[in-house]
Amino acid sequence: MSDAYPEFRLRLPNGGPEALGRLLAEKGARGSRKFIVAAGSPVRAEVVQSFAVRKPPSHRTRQQLIAEGAIRESSRRPGWLETVRDIEFSSPSAAAEVLMGCSVNGWGVWKSADGQSLAAYLGQAADGPNRCWLVRGSNVTGLDLVQRLWLSDGCVTLAASRLRQGVQQGISKEDLRTLVQEDYESTATYSQRQQLVESVHAFLSRMKPGDTVCTISGGRLYAGQITGEAEQTESEGGRSNLRRPVEWQPTGYAYDELPEELQQKLSIQHDVVELTAVQAVIDGLGLTNEELAEEAEAIERDPSMEIPAITVRRELELPAPTDELAAELLVHETEWLREVRDLLWDDRQLVFYGPPGTGKTYLALQLAEFFGGGPEQVKLVQFHPSYAYEDFFEGFRPQEDPESREVAFRLTAGPLRELADLASREGNRHIPHFLIIDEINRANLAKVFGELYFLLEYRNKSVRLTYSGDDFALPPNLFVIGTMNTADRSIALVDAAMRRRFAFVELSPRTQPTSGLLRRWLTSQGRDSEPADLLEVLNSRIEDPDFRIGPSYLMKKGVYRDGGLERTWRTKILPLLEEHHYGEDVDIEKRYGITALRASLPGPLPEPSA
Structure with missing residues (x-):
């Protein structure tokens, strides 16, 4: 094996053995760094159910290697397969996927002897969780680059036609701001330059191999994994002169059927948008809970932790009233x-x-x-x-x-x-x-x-x-x-x-549940129904339904102390009606006073004659 880079190790799940491999300086046809897995490395015997759908190239490669005998049953490790020779793969992720039989980020799972991930070793990023990005390519100066270039060539691009050659991956935002100011001073507004700085900096310095990238084209969302470093290239009209290799999933997802919180993020109108907050939603697209659980089981992880892609599917619901x-x-x-x-x-x-x-x-x-x-x-x-x-x-x-x-x-x-x-x-x-x-x-x-x-x-x-x-x-x-x-x-x-x-x-005194509320409350309190009778008579005399009196005035403890009902009527209810009839020749006390209302209530039935 080549000695250009140190040996990297991949621990197979559930306490399994370690595979060995090395990164090559040579790049594959689509721009990702090639990777060699050493002879004698263990290979997981099973694949997850979703492997053929999610990662068809890796699935085909695995089947072909098994068919030609490059991967076969291990005599040293019962229940495992193993490689019988050094095998070259198109990327670290492709190598890891073939060994593990599932979708996996090779830039994160291949580790150096001191435990550094492959991406961190190469200075792509510090060890940590991967991010997720939206990059727009469906309307770049009138062209749909997603269909024309990205999906077919396995890449994602960003237009920066006037940016000078030689801009390096990992450039700081301040240095990039200076270059954009000089290169775009006469051709872009201040806000356009600021937005270009944000987009280019994210593309060159924040994205890293193993990150998820998404785009929208023809009403569908496409997702993939970044598999290599950024490059600055010549391109037609400068529409795609910044480029990263991507392994795209074979199918897209209808935009109208995406979860609402994902649609919210996708509606942000920038060329590059970070979607890490909804990455778990994207990871679960097209998979059932059972398939997600199977994928998680195939990767070394803490079994006590919930699977994010399943957790975000917990249904929002309003409990049914009882x-x-x-x-x-x-x-x-x-x-x-x-x-x-x-x-x-x-x-x-x-x-x-x-x-x-x-x-x-x-x-x-x-x-x-x-x-x-x-x-x-x-x-x-x-x-x-x-x-x-x-x-x-x-x-x-x-x-x-x-x-x-x-x-x-x-x-x-x-x-x-x-x-x-x-x-x-x-x-x-x-x-x-x-x-x-x-x-x-x-x-x-x-x-x-x-x-x-x-x-x-x-x-x-x-x-x-x-x-x-x-x-x-x-x-x-x-x-x-x-x-x-x-x-x-x-x-x-x-x-x-x-x-x-x-x-x-x-909520009106003329309709339920308000119209009978006071009577139900009085019954629950074991009190006489007279306040409810008085309120009904009162509201029957108020022609405007918007000024009828609600029951809560008579649902307070103070109303039922000595003289409390009369006091509440005089100081709370009658002032409302005085304001309502302001400027009108209405005798409020005669029409709405508690004495007048009591007089209109039906009296007790007369005793029957002998």
């Missing part, structure tokens, strides 16, 4: 709660609207805690006329430095950004999180939501944020429940755009 919940909330029937749950599931946003005192905020909080599994997943904010985007999502606010004691304006996250960040953390993505917006119609909604208004309707998209410049999407497990008070007429200001984005559920 009869016990309906009884606790005093809702007339469980089916009404199930309908609310279905509306939330379908639209992700819902508004409870109705007159004051109908329990909108209480019901929103209780349902959010039930669906989310506890108060830790629920955050409440209250809108008001001066509430702004900077308060709600993010903005610059004065903050004191704890060391210097100086006050400066710093970018600060608001409640929605905080909750979205919490909901999108690893391990939280299958848990529902709820933002309760009390009095949602009291603020200028277009001003408060800003570009987020778009995301309420298009949850599979992302937008560039105003202040931070981050690309942001609403997590699929983030739900919004708003409340609206119809008595102040501000609901009339809610525009059609918001009505399209939210489901609206009425």
